[in-house]
Amino acid sequence: MSTGISRRGFIKAGVAAGLTTRIAGASTLKSKPDVIVIGTGLSGLNAASLLEEMGAKTLCLEARSRPGGRLFSHPTVTGNPEWGGDSILGGYARMQDTARRLGIKLIDHQGRRELSPEAHSDPKRVELALGGKLISRDEWPNHPLNAMPDGARNRFPGRGFFQGEIGKHNPLASFADWMKPQSAKYDRSAYEFFKELGWSDAAIELNYNTNVQYGTSAHDVSMLMWFFVQAWFKLQGDVARVAYKVDGGNQRFPETMANALEGDVHYNKQVVGIRSGKNEAEVHCHDGSVYKAGRVVCSMPIPTMRWVKFDPLLSPAKAKAIRTVQVQRITKVVMVPKKPFWEEDGLSPAMWTDTEAGEVRALREGEDSNAVTCLMAWGRGHLADRLDTYGDEVAMQRVLAAYEKLRPAAKGQLELAGIKSWQSDPFAGGDWAIWGPGQVTESLPALMEPAGRVHFCGEHTATSNRGMEGAMESGERAAFEVAKLLS
Numbered sequence: 001m002s003t004g005i006s007r008r009g010f011i012k013a014g015v016a017a018g019l020t021t022r023i024a025g026a027s028t029l030k031s032k033p034d035v036i037v038i039g040t041g042l043s044g045l046n047a048a049s050l051l052e053e054m055g056a057k058t059l060c061l062e063a064r065s066r067p068g069g070r071l072f073s074h075p076t077v078t079g080n081p082e083w084g085g086d087s088i089l090g091g092y093a094r095m096q097d098t099a100r101r102l103g104i105k106l107i108d109h110q111g112r113r114e115l116s117p118e119a120h121s122d123p124k125r126v127e128l129a130l131g132g133k134l135i136s137r138d139e140w141p142n143h144p145l146n147a148m149p150d151g152a153r154n155r156f157p158g159r160g161f162f163q164g165e166i167g168k169h170n171p172l173a174s175f176a177d178w179m180k181p182q183s184a185k186y187d188r189s190a191y192e193f194f195k196e197l198g199w200s201d202a203a204i205e206l207n208y209n210t211n212v213q214y215g216t217s218a219h220d221v222s223m224l225m226w227f228f229v230q231a232w233f234k235l236q237g238d239v240a241r242v243a244y245k246v247d248g249g250n251q252r253f254p255e256t257m258a259n260a261l262e263g264d265v266h267y268n269k270q271v272v273g274i275r276s277g278k279n280e281a282e283v284h285c286h287d288g289s290v291y292k293a294g295r296v297v298c299s300m301p302i303p304t305m306r307w308v309k310f311d312p313l314l315s316p317a318k319a320k321a322i323r324t325v326q327v328q329r330i331t332k333v334v335m336v337p338k339k340p341f342w343e344e345d346g347l348s349p350a351m352w353t354d355t356e357a358g359e360v361r362a363l364r365e366g367e368d369s370n371a372v373t374c375l376m377a378w379g380r381g382h383l384a385d386r387l388d389t390y391g392d393e394v395a396m397q398r399v400l401a402a403y404e405k406l407r408p409a410a411k412g413q414l415e416l417a418g419i420k421s422w423q424s425d426p427f428a429g430g431d432w433a434i435w436g437p438g439q440v441t442e443s444l445p446a447l448m449e450p451a452g453r454v455h456f457c458g459e460h461t462a463t464s465n466r467g468m469e470g471a472m473e474s475g476e477r478a479a480f481e482v483a484k485l486l487s
């Protein structure tokens with residue numbers, strides 16, 4: 001179900017506000033577009049699509065040979081597990097509306113995704129492994145490695161636990177308040193917040209820094225970001241407890257969006273320079289080609305903008321934000337079981353470990369919603385970097401070995417089906433934006449601001465959503481920003 005107004009309703013609302021009258025003088029020439037959109041991830045595609053609806057002629061330049069950017073589905077493993085963006089949640093109005101408009105079939109995987117560490121029924125249950133050993137639920141409360149905060153010794157460590165604690169102390173009345181000036185006082189480290197709750201360093205190390213989801217440790221993430229994230233995720237579930245995935249893999253989503261564009265999409269066009277002139281903008285590609293248009297929408301992820309020459313130079317605040325805002329580091333390994341070895345040892349195939357296997361999820365994405373189709377090991381933060389240093393083949397073998405060491409029944413029963421390091425991907429440079437202490441207030445607004453004829457979108461410029469819906473939101477904001485100037 002969609003929760004926001006429909007796309008047509010949105011465009012109409014824009015027109016009523018005088019924003020989106022059909023763009024006057026929009027070029028009909030085949031050769032020169034009104035707007036060049038750099039990047040064909042969800043944000044760039046949504047910007048291009050909306051600009052076309054408002055009458056602009058667009059041209060998309062994409063460095064890869066495919067659209068979708070951080071949406072990338074495994075081509076052969078059953079259920080097309082996602083290397084990148086995975087779940088389309090209840091409040092993703094733009095994603096759901098676009099799916100409906102373009103006839104993209106969404107399947108709700110919520111029942112299969114319930115990997116709550118608190119769940120006690122196989123195969124949703126997650127095993128805990130610390131210090132090289134599996135620890136049973138019965139052993140855990142009195143186990144020597146149990147560093148849970150007082151009153152929580154029977155709780156499973158990690159995000160499920162600490163996000164609940166954040167929820168109890170979240171000062172934001174609404175997730176939308178995170179950008180308000182009065183919220184700036186919370187733009188400090190998550191470490192400070194946990195210490196104020198009375199947590200020991202060991203509790204922070206166990207819960208936050210092990211299998212870290214945002215940043216590399218509690219020191220380098222802003223608590224203001226977490227207050228937003230917690231409230232925003234809660235809202236998603238309150239709207240509808242769903243986790244959609246596209247039939248055939250999420251990559252079908254941007255592919256369908258790209259095919260629906262009227263303007264051309266040029267693939268294998270790596271942008272290396274953007275010049276914003278008095279009357280037009282120029283986009284320079286690695287192969288020497290140069291494109292011109294009245295406006296440019298740049299949807300490139302933060303790290304990849306570090307490798308682009310901007311002329312004139314960007315403002316100090318924007319340049320600083322591009323150089324200093326971090327993105328999450330994630331390396332994933334997919335392993336396909338030859339037989340359900342977990343039936344032999346009576347444990348769940350999913351594990352939360354402090355080994356090189358990181359957090360291992362058991363995906364059930366085939367026709368039979370109970371059958372495990374693959375295991376996906378997530379290495380995050382410094383673990384992702386460490387895996388990358390080994391090279392792909394050795395990294396996969398080490399993840400497999402770490403898993404088999406904990407689970408002898410798995411020996412010889414898992415087939416390696418690929419590895420993906422997002423930080424080693426030259427057209428991503430990492431995953432989602434991580435706001436460090438002070439950066440929500442300083443860097444996020446700077447990343448959004450236009451530079452001459454260049455406008456910016458991408459999930460890192462979203463203020464009301466994260467992930468895929470954030471990317472769509474940002475493309476929409478950039479499209480209206482440009483449309484106002486073209487009309």
Ligand SMILES: Cc1cc2nc3c(=O)[nH]c(=O)nc-3n(C[C@H](O)[C@H](O)[C@H](O)COP(=O)(O)OP(=O)(O)OC[C@H]3O[C@@H](n4cnc5c(N)ncnc54)[C@H](O)[C@@H]3O)c2cc1C
Nearest residue numbers: 039041042043063069070085086087271458459467468471
């Ligand atoms: C492991 C992982 C799990 C995730 N899970 C979820 C989830 O469950 N739910 C959710 O909502 N979101 C999730 N996300 C986030 C979501 O996938 C992203 O927020 C979203 O896809 C980003 O879209 P974007 O358009 O901002 O960026 P991108 O998709 O990265 O698009 C940017 C485009 O720019 C192109 N580009 C880069 N450099 C150049 C250049 N020099 N010249 C030309 N083109 C260039 C890229 O190739 C790319 O196509 C996840 C992401 C990852 C990686």
